[in-house]
Amino acid sequence: MFYEKKQDPALRFGDIVTGFILTTPEIKTPIIHIKDKLYNIDVNLSSFSVILTPCCSIGQNQVTLTPLLQLNIDRTLFRVPYFVEDMLRINFEVEPVKAIPPAKWERLEKEEQNEIIKAKNTFAYLSYFIYDGNEHLPEYSFKIGNDEITTNQYLIDFRRSYTIKCEDIVTSKNAPLHSKILQLTVPIRNQLREKISYYYGRIPAEDTCY
């Protein structure tokens, strides 16, 4: 089960909430000198956002969120038959050989193909987590090639997280609970925690000597 039937009276990590504005500052280049002071701030009232603050840290009049996005924001998702069958597979580690678009696989050298076949299970689309459909989430349609796809699954992108100050968020329980739409079940919340931990915990090659 993806969403809890009975929600906790508290804001939780992974909750879908509504009513929080989404701000996206945009600059051409870092503003070091006063003459470079060109910037835009996009402000939207996002229909739905997901809480990324860990449960124990929700409070002190602020919360970290990321917007719920439609799947067609990244059309490459639909090049992998294994994910088209079940998008929720993106949320956990999979056999690498199943996660590669067939068109790309055919162009790989035999040696690289063998390396992939022998490799350990790993996460695909590292910055994404898929949210399953639910009656509270509106359906939408889009075309991929000649196929018309209608879904109410959404995704979040860890790269798009932002922090918002909200006077009403005092603790996770003393918070605007009327903004809460859906709560993940414990196993799914664990999946989200595992994937986002992996996303932030990757060690780049240049740091591995420490």
Added chain:
Amino acid sequence: MTVTKKISHGTGSHESSEEYKIITYSIGIYEVKVRLTPSDKFVGIEEVKVNQDFLSHKQKIAKKGLIDLEKYYRD
């Protein structure tokens, strides 16, 4: 539980060849490989190792042999 069959040949003037099997048991966070005779008589412990599934996030990330899939999604 997995079973592997091996043939062991001793050294020295009294060579003896004996067939044995190796069975892997999961015990807590460990995987224990136990050597048994074909008639299931205990011979010894072949290997004890940590079950990879019990590794912490940090340990899992640090393990080698992972493929970076992201490059296959870029045009």
